[in-house]
Amino acid sequence: MNNVLLQKVEGNKIHNRKVASETLLELAKKDRDILVLTSDSRGSASLVPFADALPEQLVEVGIAEQNIVGIAAGLASAGKKPFVASPACFLSMRSIEQIKVDVAYSQMNVKLIGISGGVSYGALGMTHHSLQDLAVTRAIPGLHVMMPADRHETKKMFQALVNYETPVYVRIGRNPVNDCYQSDEYEFEIGKAVTMNEGNDITFIAIGETVRIALDSAEKLAQVGIHCRVINMHTIKPLDEEVIIKAAKETGNIITLEEHSVYGGLGSAVTEVVSQNYPVPVRILGIHDEPAVTGKTPEVFNHYGLSVESVSKVTKEMINYG
Numbered sequence: 001m002n003n004v005l006l007q008k009v010e011g012n013k014i015h016n017r018k019v020a021s022e023t024l025l026e027l028a029k030k031d032r033d034i035l036v037l038t039s040d041s042r043g044s045a046s047l048v049p050f051a052d053a054l055p056e057q058l059v060e061v062g063i064a065e066q067n068i069v070g071i072a073a074g075l076a077s078a079g080k081k082p083f084v085a086s087p088a089c090f091l092s093m094r095s096i097e098q099i100k101v102d103v104a105y106s107q108m109n110v111k112l113i114g115i116s117g118g119v120s121y122g123a124l125g126m127t128h129h130s131l132q133d134l135a136v137t138r139a140i141p142g143l144h145v146m147m148p149a150d151r152h153e154t155k156k157m158f159q160a161l162v163n164y165e166t167p168v169y170v171r172i173g174r175n176p177v178n179d180c181y182q183s184d185e186y187e188f189e190i191g192k193a194v195t196m197n198e199g200n201d202i203t204f205i206a207i208g209e210t211v212r213i214a215l216d217s218a219e220k221l222a223q224v225g226i227h228c229r230v231i232n233m234h235t236i237k238p239l240d241e242e243v244i245i246k247a248a249k250e251t252g253n254i255i256t257l258e259e260h261s262v263y264g265g266l267g268s269a270v271t272e273v274v275s276q277n278y279p280v281p282v283r284i285l286g287i288h289d290e291p292a293v294t295g296k297t298p299e300v301f302n303h304y305g306l307s308v309e310s311v312s313k314v315t316k317e318m319i320n321y322g
Helices: 016-028 048-053 065-077 096-105 133-137 151-161 210-222 241-251 266-277 297-303 308-318
Strands: 034-038 058-060 081-087 111-115 144-146 168-171 194-197 202-206 228-232 235-237 254-261 282-287
Touching: 016 034, 016 048, 016 151, 034 065, 048 058, 065 081, 065 096, 133 168, 133 254, 151 168, 194 210, 202 210, 202 241, 202 266, 202 308, 210 228, 210 254, 210 308, 228 241, 235 266, 241 254, 241 266, 254 266, 254 308, 266 282, 282 308
Parallel strands: 034 058, 034 081, 081 111, 111 168, 144 168, 202 228, 202 254, 254 282
Antiparallel strands: 144 235, 194 228
């Protein structure tokens, strides 16, 4: 295993959104051009400490997602470094035209932070789930798309984003997730995937909270002699095509895992690369083409096969184990 990977860590109670806020506060104290904009979401984005410490560097727009993107683009055009924090379900849908035109087409240095992404809002259902955001945002020219796996990667990602002048959409979940890394003392590069576990029998490619599921599945399968490569594709655009093609050549079968519709997200991106370069079987594990069931995140994941048991079963079927 990669030496930055934890064998098993349970009980982390630190949310990625909290780490993002703390990192931005630390950086903004040294750089007055860093501004944070919220749409009545400073609480849900864990930005209250930022607002208290640097009130002059926080802009509260209210529940006006289209306006917040336009304002951020204007600030960026004046040389500022705006970070927009708004629920992913609204930011990626309600203001998508402003993202496409004001930010991406105009190449404004805006970082769009979709908080409470995926099925984080659980029981609130389809209106509050964001399961199409990767598909929409990665199709917009000039917009890069990312999702951190845990608190350590969140810190590394936001440190990198401050001086990354390309427009970016970042999705962050609402709940704490178990660690994938021992610490933030590792090399992180936007657009370069991290191979977190070596193996030549099959490859798991995951993003966001599903990285921990992939790691746990690999650990379980290793007990029966199946050695799984685990790739954390924290940047879905620009996509690390090299690591995907290498995995296809060396392991054959690939399984992708994502908290997103099975259409247009990570699985689609990986399949596009594989089919055009080195065709191998790919199984896309994600949310089916339906309004997702409601419930807590683990319950929804289990329902759609995003669990260690389900991933292990699919793996054995793909490699004809037993």
